[in-house]
Amino acid sequence: MARAERLLSLLQVLRRHKRPVSGARLAQELGISIRTLYRDIASLQAQGADIEGEPGVGYVLRPSFMLPPLMFSQAELEALILGFRWVEKFADEPLTKAAGDAMAKISTVLPDSLRDSLDSTALRVGPRVIQDTERVDLGIARTAIRLQRKLSITYIDGAGQESERVIWPFSLGYFQRFRILVGWCELKGDFRHFRTDRIRGLVSLEESYPRHRADLFKQWRAIQTELSYVPDT
Structure with a gap:
Protein backbone atom coordinates (compact mmCIF):
# COMPACT_ATOMS: atom_id res chain seq x y z
CA MET A 1 0.00 0.00 0.00
CA ARG A 62 -11.45 15.60 16.23
CA PRO A 63 -14.21 16.33 13.68
CA SER A 64 -12.85 19.75 12.73
CA PHE A 65 -10.18 18.25 10.46
CA MET A 66 -10.81 17.96 6.73
CA LEU A 67 -8.20 16.54 4.40
CA PRO A 68 -7.48 19.27 1.80
CA PRO A 69 -6.61 17.08 -1.21
CA LEU A 70 -9.66 14.92 -1.98
CA MET A 71 -8.47 11.39 -2.72
CA PHE A 72 -10.37 8.18 -3.39
CA SER A 73 -9.29 4.65 -4.16
CA GLN A 74 -10.53 3.28 -7.49
CA ALA A 75 -13.17 1.15 -5.75
CA GLU A 76 -14.39 4.12 -3.67
CA LEU A 77 -14.66 6.28 -6.78
CA GLU A 78 -16.62 3.60 -8.64
CA ALA A 79 -19.00 3.28 -5.68
CA LEU A 80 -19.57 7.05 -5.69
CA ILE A 81 -20.17 7.17 -9.43
CA LEU A 82 -22.63 4.28 -9.31
CA GLY A 83 -24.47 5.88 -6.41
CA PHE A 84 -24.67 9.27 -8.09
CA ARG A 85 -25.91 7.71 -11.33
CA TRP A 86 -28.62 5.81 -9.47
CA VAL A 87 -29.79 8.99 -7.72
CA GLU A 88 -29.77 10.92 -11.00
CA LYS A 89 -32.04 8.30 -12.58
CA PHE A 90 -34.40 7.22 -9.80
CA ALA A 91 -34.67 10.03 -7.23
CA ASP A 92 -37.02 13.00 -7.40
CA GLU A 93 -35.97 16.07 -9.37
CA PRO A 94 -34.34 18.15 -6.58
CA LEU A 95 -32.16 15.19 -5.59
CA THR A 96 -31.20 14.36 -9.17
CA LYS A 97 -30.00 17.92 -9.64
CA ALA A 98 -28.14 17.80 -6.31
CA ALA A 99 -26.42 14.57 -7.35
CA GLY A 100 -25.20 16.16 -10.56
CA ASP A 101 -23.96 19.24 -8.72
CA ALA A 102 -22.16 17.14 -6.10
CA MET A 103 -20.47 15.02 -8.74
CA ALA A 104 -19.30 18.18 -10.52
CA LYS A 105 -17.83 19.53 -7.28
CA ILE A 106 -15.96 16.31 -6.63
CA SER A 107 -14.70 16.24 -10.20
CA THR A 108 -13.08 19.67 -9.90
CA VAL A 109 -10.83 18.62 -7.01
CA LEU A 110 -9.84 15.14 -8.18
CA PRO A 111 -6.40 14.50 -9.66
CA ASP A 112 -6.42 14.18 -13.46
CA SER A 113 -5.94 10.40 -13.34
CA LEU A 114 -9.04 9.92 -11.20
CA ARG A 115 -11.11 12.58 -12.99
CA ASP A 116 -10.75 10.56 -16.20
CA SER A 117 -12.35 7.61 -14.40
CA LEU A 118 -15.59 9.52 -13.94
CA ASP A 119 -16.53 9.10 -17.59
CA SER A 120 -14.63 5.94 -18.43
CA THR A 121 -16.01 3.64 -15.72
CA ALA A 122 -17.98 0.69 -17.08
CA LEU A 123 -20.51 0.74 -14.23
CA ARG A 124 -24.01 1.65 -15.39
CA VAL A 125 -27.50 1.92 -13.90
CA GLY A 126 -30.41 0.14 -15.57
CA PRO A 127 -33.25 1.95 -17.35
CA ARG A 128 -35.89 3.83 -15.44
CA VAL A 129 -39.22 2.03 -15.60
CA ILE A 130 -41.54 4.75 -14.29
CA GLN A 131 -42.01 8.48 -14.54
CA ASP A 132 -42.38 10.81 -11.57
CA THR A 133 -46.01 10.68 -10.46
CA GLU A 134 -45.85 12.62 -7.20
CA ARG A 135 -48.17 15.56 -6.87
CA VAL A 136 -46.28 16.87 -3.83
CA ASP A 137 -42.80 18.20 -3.18
CA LEU A 138 -40.74 15.46 -1.53
CA GLY A 139 -38.27 18.12 -0.44
CA ILE A 140 -40.86 19.10 2.19
CA ALA A 141 -40.85 15.53 3.49
CA ARG A 142 -37.05 15.35 3.60
CA THR A 143 -36.89 18.63 5.52
CA ALA A 144 -39.54 17.43 7.98
CA ILE A 145 -37.53 14.25 8.55
CA ARG A 146 -34.35 16.22 9.11
CA LEU A 147 -36.01 18.68 11.53
CA GLN A 148 -38.20 16.00 13.17
CA ARG A 149 -41.40 17.90 12.35
CA LYS A 150 -44.87 16.45 11.99
CA LEU A 151 -46.46 16.23 8.54
CA SER A 152 -50.12 16.60 7.64
CA ILE A 153 -50.95 14.52 4.58
CA THR A 154 -53.95 13.69 2.45
CA TYR A 155 -53.61 10.06 1.40
CA ILE A 156 -55.39 7.77 -1.05
CA ASP A 157 -55.01 4.10 -0.06
CA GLY A 158 -54.98 1.09 -2.37
CA ALA A 159 -58.78 0.85 -2.23
CA GLY A 160 -59.17 4.47 -3.31
CA GLN A 161 -60.22 5.71 0.12
CA GLU A 162 -59.04 9.20 1.06
CA SER A 163 -57.97 10.09 4.59
CA GLU A 164 -56.30 12.93 6.45
CA ARG A 165 -53.27 11.90 8.50
CA VAL A 166 -50.77 13.50 10.83
CA ILE A 167 -47.56 11.50 10.79
CA TRP A 168 -44.10 11.59 12.34
CA PRO A 169 -41.85 10.99 9.30
CA PHE A 170 -38.46 9.39 9.84
CA SER A 171 -37.53 7.65 6.58
CA LEU A 172 -38.00 8.02 2.83
CA GLY A 173 -37.29 4.97 0.69
CA TYR A 174 -36.42 5.20 -3.01
CA PHE A 175 -37.20 2.20 -5.20
CA GLN A 176 -37.22 1.67 -8.95
CA ARG A 177 -41.02 1.56 -9.23
CA PHE A 178 -42.16 3.79 -6.36
CA ARG A 179 -41.12 5.73 -3.26
CA ILE A 180 -42.23 5.13 0.31
CA LEU A 181 -42.56 7.61 3.17
CA VAL A 182 -42.31 5.85 6.52
CA GLY A 183 -43.66 7.37 9.71
CA TRP A 184 -45.69 6.96 12.86
CA CYS A 185 -49.35 7.63 12.05
CA GLU A 186 -51.35 9.37 14.78
CA LEU A 187 -54.62 8.17 13.25
CA LYS A 188 -53.63 4.49 13.34
CA GLY A 189 -51.39 4.70 16.41
CA ASP A 190 -48.75 2.64 14.63
CA PHE A 191 -46.05 2.72 12.00
CA ARG A 192 -47.31 3.12 8.44
CA HIS A 193 -45.80 3.14 4.95
CA PHE A 194 -47.16 5.64 2.41
CA ARG A 195 -46.56 5.48 -1.33
CA THR A 196 -45.63 9.01 -2.28
CA ASP A 197 -47.57 8.84 -5.57
CA ARG A 198 -50.74 8.40 -3.48
CA ILE A 199 -50.15 11.48 -1.34
CA ARG A 200 -52.43 14.24 -2.59
CA GLY A 201 -51.51 16.89 -0.01
CA LEU A 202 -48.41 17.41 2.09
CA VAL A 203 -47.91 20.17 4.68
CA SER A 204 -45.09 20.50 7.18
CA LEU A 205 -46.35 21.46 10.63
CA GLU A 206 -44.49 23.69 13.07
CA GLU A 207 -44.88 21.09 15.81
CA SER A 208 -42.00 18.69 16.45
CA TYR A 209 -42.87 15.11 17.16
CA PRO A 210 -42.22 13.96 20.74
CA ARG A 211 -39.72 11.18 20.04
CA HIS A 212 -36.27 11.24 18.48
CA ARG A 213 -36.10 10.19 14.85
CA ALA A 214 -33.37 7.63 15.55
CA ASP A 215 -35.49 5.98 18.25
CA LEU A 216 -38.45 5.68 15.91
CA PHE A 217 -36.28 4.19 13.21
CA LYS A 218 -34.73 1.70 15.64
CA GLN A 219 -38.15 0.56 16.89
CA TRP A 220 -39.48 0.28 13.35
CA ARG A 221 -36.50 -1.82 12.27
CA ALA A 222 -36.91 -4.08 15.29
CA ILE A 223 -40.45 -5.08 14.30
CA GLN A 224 -39.67 -5.67 10.63
CA THR A 225 -39.39 -9.37 9.90
CA GLU A 226 -38.16 -8.51 6.41
CA LEU A 227 -37.56 -5.40 4.35
CA SER A 228 -41.00 -5.31 2.77
CA TYR A 229 -42.24 -1.73 2.52
CA VAL A 230 -45.97 -2.34 2.18
CA PRO A 231 -47.97 0.88 1.52
CA ASP A 232 -50.65 1.80 4.02
CA THR A 233 -54.10 0.45 3.17
Whole structure:
Protein backbone atom coordinates (compact mmCIF):
# COMPACT_ATOMS: atom_id res chain seq x y z
CA MET A 1 0.00 0.00 0.00
CA ALA A 2 1.41 3.41 -0.98
CA ARG A 3 2.14 5.79 1.87
CA ALA A 4 -0.42 8.39 0.71
CA GLU A 5 -3.13 5.73 0.49
CA ARG A 6 -2.09 4.39 3.91
CA LEU A 7 -2.41 7.84 5.51
CA LEU A 8 -5.84 8.29 3.93
CA SER A 9 -6.91 4.87 5.20
CA LEU A 10 -5.73 5.79 8.69
CA LEU A 11 -7.86 8.94 8.61
CA GLN A 12 -10.87 6.94 7.46
CA VAL A 13 -10.43 4.44 10.29
CA LEU A 14 -10.11 7.25 12.84
CA ARG A 15 -13.27 8.91 11.48
CA ARG A 16 -15.23 5.71 12.14
CA HIS A 17 -14.27 5.74 15.81
CA LYS A 18 -15.93 8.38 17.98
CA ARG A 19 -13.93 7.37 21.06
CA PRO A 20 -10.17 6.92 21.52
CA VAL A 21 -8.92 3.72 19.93
CA SER A 22 -5.65 1.99 20.80
CA GLY A 23 -2.66 2.11 18.51
CA ALA A 24 -2.55 -1.70 18.47
CA ARG A 25 -6.12 -1.88 17.16
CA LEU A 26 -5.44 0.76 14.51
CA ALA A 27 -2.32 -1.04 13.36
CA GLN A 28 -4.23 -4.32 13.17
CA GLU A 29 -7.03 -2.79 11.09
CA LEU A 30 -4.53 -1.28 8.67
CA GLY A 31 -2.23 -4.30 8.55
CA ILE A 32 0.86 -2.32 9.53
CA SER A 33 3.34 -2.41 12.38
CA ILE A 34 2.80 -0.32 15.50
CA ARG A 35 6.01 1.59 14.71
CA THR A 36 4.70 2.50 11.24
CA LEU A 37 1.41 3.58 12.80
CA TYR A 38 3.15 5.96 15.19
CA ARG A 39 5.10 7.49 12.29
CA ASP A 40 1.92 7.89 10.23
CA ILE A 41 0.08 9.57 13.10
CA ALA A 42 2.99 11.96 13.58
CA SER A 43 2.93 12.75 9.85
CA LEU A 44 -0.79 13.49 9.88
CA GLN A 45 -0.45 15.66 12.96
CA ALA A 46 2.34 17.61 11.23
CA GLN A 47 -0.02 18.19 8.28
CA GLY A 48 -2.68 19.65 10.55
CA ALA A 49 -4.80 16.66 11.49
CA ASP A 50 -6.30 17.20 14.95
CA ILE A 51 -5.42 13.76 16.30
CA GLU A 52 -5.36 13.61 20.09
CA GLY A 53 -3.82 10.84 22.17
CA GLU A 54 -0.57 9.06 22.79
CA PRO A 55 0.85 5.52 22.92
CA GLY A 56 -0.82 3.44 25.62
CA VAL A 57 -3.82 5.79 25.83
CA GLY A 58 -5.43 5.72 22.40
CA TYR A 59 -6.11 8.13 19.56
CA VAL A 60 -9.12 10.11 18.39
CA LEU A 61 -9.58 12.43 15.39
CA ARG A 62 -11.45 15.60 16.23
CA PRO A 63 -14.21 16.33 13.68
CA SER A 64 -12.85 19.75 12.73
CA PHE A 65 -10.18 18.25 10.46
CA MET A 66 -10.81 17.96 6.73
CA LEU A 67 -8.20 16.54 4.40
CA PRO A 68 -7.48 19.27 1.80
CA PRO A 69 -6.61 17.08 -1.21
CA LEU A 70 -9.66 14.92 -1.98
CA MET A 71 -8.47 11.39 -2.72
CA PHE A 72 -10.37 8.18 -3.39
CA SER A 73 -9.29 4.65 -4.16
CA GLN A 74 -10.53 3.28 -7.49
CA ALA A 75 -13.17 1.15 -5.75
CA GLU A 76 -14.39 4.12 -3.67
CA LEU A 77 -14.66 6.28 -6.78
CA GLU A 78 -16.62 3.60 -8.64
CA ALA A 79 -19.00 3.28 -5.68
CA LEU A 80 -19.57 7.05 -5.69
CA ILE A 81 -20.17 7.17 -9.43
CA LEU A 82 -22.63 4.28 -9.31
CA GLY A 83 -24.47 5.88 -6.41
CA PHE A 84 -24.67 9.27 -8.09
CA ARG A 85 -25.91 7.71 -11.33
CA TRP A 86 -28.62 5.81 -9.47
CA VAL A 87 -29.79 8.99 -7.72
CA GLU A 88 -29.77 10.92 -11.00
CA LYS A 89 -32.04 8.30 -12.58
CA PHE A 90 -34.40 7.22 -9.80
CA ALA A 91 -34.67 10.03 -7.23
CA ASP A 92 -37.02 13.00 -7.40
CA GLU A 93 -35.97 16.07 -9.37
CA PRO A 94 -34.34 18.15 -6.58
CA LEU A 95 -32.16 15.19 -5.59
CA THR A 96 -31.20 14.36 -9.17
CA LYS A 97 -30.00 17.92 -9.64
CA ALA A 98 -28.14 17.80 -6.31
CA ALA A 99 -26.42 14.57 -7.35
CA GLY A 100 -25.20 16.16 -10.56
CA ASP A 101 -23.96 19.24 -8.72
CA ALA A 102 -22.16 17.14 -6.10
CA MET A 103 -20.47 15.02 -8.74
CA ALA A 104 -19.30 18.18 -10.52
CA LYS A 105 -17.83 19.53 -7.28
CA ILE A 106 -15.96 16.31 -6.63
CA SER A 107 -14.70 16.24 -10.20
CA THR A 108 -13.08 19.67 -9.90
CA VAL A 109 -10.83 18.62 -7.01
CA LEU A 110 -9.84 15.14 -8.18
CA PRO A 111 -6.40 14.50 -9.66
CA ASP A 112 -6.42 14.18 -13.46
CA SER A 113 -5.94 10.40 -13.34
CA LEU A 114 -9.04 9.92 -11.20
CA ARG A 115 -11.11 12.58 -12.99
CA ASP A 116 -10.75 10.56 -16.20
CA SER A 117 -12.35 7.61 -14.40
CA LEU A 118 -15.59 9.52 -13.94
CA ASP A 119 -16.53 9.10 -17.59
CA SER A 120 -14.63 5.94 -18.43
CA THR A 121 -16.01 3.64 -15.72
CA ALA A 122 -17.98 0.69 -17.08
CA LEU A 123 -20.51 0.74 -14.23
CA ARG A 124 -24.01 1.65 -15.39
CA VAL A 125 -27.50 1.92 -13.90
CA GLY A 126 -30.41 0.14 -15.57
CA PRO A 127 -33.25 1.95 -17.35
CA ARG A 128 -35.89 3.83 -15.44
CA VAL A 129 -39.22 2.03 -15.60
CA ILE A 130 -41.54 4.75 -14.29
CA GLN A 131 -42.01 8.48 -14.54
CA ASP A 132 -42.38 10.81 -11.57
CA THR A 133 -46.01 10.68 -10.46
CA GLU A 134 -45.85 12.62 -7.20
CA ARG A 135 -48.17 15.56 -6.87
CA VAL A 136 -46.28 16.87 -3.83
CA ASP A 137 -42.80 18.20 -3.18
CA LEU A 138 -40.74 15.46 -1.53
CA GLY A 139 -38.27 18.12 -0.44
CA ILE A 140 -40.86 19.10 2.19
CA ALA A 141 -40.85 15.53 3.49
CA ARG A 142 -37.05 15.35 3.60
CA THR A 143 -36.89 18.63 5.52
CA ALA A 144 -39.54 17.43 7.98
CA ILE A 145 -37.53 14.25 8.55
CA ARG A 146 -34.35 16.22 9.11
CA LEU A 147 -36.01 18.68 11.53
CA GLN A 148 -38.20 16.00 13.17
CA ARG A 149 -41.40 17.90 12.35
CA LYS A 150 -44.87 16.45 11.99
CA LEU A 151 -46.46 16.23 8.54
CA SER A 152 -50.12 16.60 7.64
CA ILE A 153 -50.95 14.52 4.58
CA THR A 154 -53.95 13.69 2.45
CA TYR A 155 -53.61 10.06 1.40
CA ILE A 156 -55.39 7.77 -1.05
CA ASP A 157 -55.01 4.10 -0.06
CA GLY A 158 -54.98 1.09 -2.37
CA ALA A 159 -58.78 0.85 -2.23
CA GLY A 160 -59.17 4.47 -3.31
CA GLN A 161 -60.22 5.71 0.12
CA GLU A 162 -59.04 9.20 1.06
CA SER A 163 -57.97 10.09 4.59
CA GLU A 164 -56.30 12.93 6.45
CA ARG A 165 -53.27 11.90 8.50
CA VAL A 166 -50.77 13.50 10.83
CA ILE A 167 -47.56 11.50 10.79
CA TRP A 168 -44.10 11.59 12.34
CA PRO A 169 -41.85 10.99 9.30
CA PHE A 170 -38.46 9.39 9.84
CA SER A 171 -37.53 7.65 6.58
CA LEU A 172 -38.00 8.02 2.83
CA GLY A 173 -37.29 4.97 0.69
CA TYR A 174 -36.42 5.20 -3.01
CA PHE A 175 -37.20 2.20 -5.20
CA GLN A 176 -37.22 1.67 -8.95
CA ARG A 177 -41.02 1.56 -9.23
CA PHE A 178 -42.16 3.79 -6.36
CA ARG A 179 -41.12 5.73 -3.26
CA ILE A 180 -42.23 5.13 0.31
CA LEU A 181 -42.56 7.61 3.17
CA VAL A 182 -42.31 5.85 6.52
CA GLY A 183 -43.66 7.37 9.71
CA TRP A 184 -45.69 6.96 12.86
CA CYS A 185 -49.35 7.63 12.05
CA GLU A 186 -51.35 9.37 14.78
CA LEU A 187 -54.62 8.17 13.25
CA LYS A 188 -53.63 4.49 13.34
CA GLY A 189 -51.39 4.70 16.41
CA ASP A 190 -48.75 2.64 14.63
CA PHE A 191 -46.05 2.72 12.00
CA ARG A 192 -47.31 3.12 8.44
CA HIS A 193 -45.80 3.14 4.95
CA PHE A 194 -47.16 5.64 2.41
CA ARG A 195 -46.56 5.48 -1.33
CA THR A 196 -45.63 9.01 -2.28
CA ASP A 197 -47.57 8.84 -5.57
CA ARG A 198 -50.74 8.40 -3.48
CA ILE A 199 -50.15 11.48 -1.34
CA ARG A 200 -52.43 14.24 -2.59
CA GLY A 201 -51.51 16.89 -0.01
CA LEU A 202 -48.41 17.41 2.09
CA VAL A 203 -47.91 20.17 4.68
CA SER A 204 -45.09 20.50 7.18
CA LEU A 205 -46.35 21.46 10.63
CA GLU A 206 -44.49 23.69 13.07
CA GLU A 207 -44.88 21.09 15.81
CA SER A 208 -42.00 18.69 16.45
CA TYR A 209 -42.87 15.11 17.16
CA PRO A 210 -42.22 13.96 20.74
CA ARG A 211 -39.72 11.18 20.04
CA HIS A 212 -36.27 11.24 18.48
CA ARG A 213 -36.10 10.19 14.85
CA ALA A 214 -33.37 7.63 15.55
CA ASP A 215 -35.49 5.98 18.25
CA LEU A 216 -38.45 5.68 15.91
CA PHE A 217 -36.28 4.19 13.21
CA LYS A 218 -34.73 1.70 15.64
CA GLN A 219 -38.15 0.56 16.89
CA TRP A 220 -39.48 0.28 13.35
CA ARG A 221 -36.50 -1.82 12.27
CA ALA A 222 -36.91 -4.08 15.29
CA ILE A 223 -40.45 -5.08 14.30
CA GLN A 224 -39.67 -5.67 10.63
CA THR A 225 -39.39 -9.37 9.90
CA GLU A 226 -38.16 -8.51 6.41
CA LEU A 227 -37.56 -5.40 4.35
CA SER A 228 -41.00 -5.31 2.77
CA TYR A 229 -42.24 -1.73 2.52
CA VAL A 230 -45.97 -2.34 2.18
CA PRO A 231 -47.97 0.88 1.52
CA ASP A 232 -50.65 1.80 4.02
CA THR A 233 -54.10 0.45 3.17
